[in-house]
C-alpha cells in the first residue's frame with residue numbers, strides 16, 4: 001500500500017531531520033557540552049571533549065553519561081548546552097509545503113529538550129504545527145535508541161504502530177522504531193563516522209532518502 005494511504009501518524013526527529021545538518025547548530029551544542037564538562041567537572045577542555053565523546057558512545061547521549069557517573073542535573077545541563085545562536089537556522093518552505101499536505105497526526109521525537117524544539121520550530125516557521133513534542137525529559141532522560149521511550153510514545157499518545165512512520169537521520173534510532181512496528185525512514189545526511197551503525201541498522205530501514213522534502217513530495221504524489 002502507498003505510504004500516504006497507510007500512515008496516519010508521522011513521527012519526526014528534529015535535528016538534522018527537519019533542518020539541515022549544515023546549519024552549524026550541532027557544532028554549537030557540541031562546543032557548549034565540552035565547555036560544560038570542563039567547567040562542571042573541573043577538567044581542561046581536551047579531556048572534557050574526550051569524556052564527552054566517550055559518554056556519547058557508551059551511554060547514547062553525553063547527558064546520560066554525566067547523569068549516571070557524576071549526578072549532573074539534566075535540566076541544568078540541557079539549558080546550558082542549548083544557549084545557542086539560532087539565527088543561522090532558517091525555514092525550508094519546500095519541506096514545509098510537503099509537511100502540511102500530510103494527513104493525520106504529526107509528532108516530534110527528539111533526544112533534545114523542549115525549549116530547543118520550540119526555538120528551532122520558530123526559526124523554521126513550524127510553530128504550533130506539530131501535535132505533540134516528545135522530548136528527553138518526557139522520556140525520563142532515556143535517549144533513543146533505547147527501546148523504552150518508543151513504547152512510551154505508543155502508550156502516551158495511543159498510537160497504532162502499523163499506521164505510523166518515523167523519520168530520523170541516525171540510522172540506529174530506527175532499529176527500535178522498526179521493532180515496535182513503525183515504518184522507518186532514514187534521512188541519509190552523509191555521516192561517514194557512523195558507517196558501522198548504518199551497516200548494522202540497514203535491515204531495519206524501510207526507506208532511505210537524502211532529501212526529506214523530495215521524499216515527502218513522492219509520498220504526497222502517491223509515488224511511494
Ligand SMILES: [Mg+2]
Nearest residue numbers: 013015016169
Ligand atoms: Mg537527528
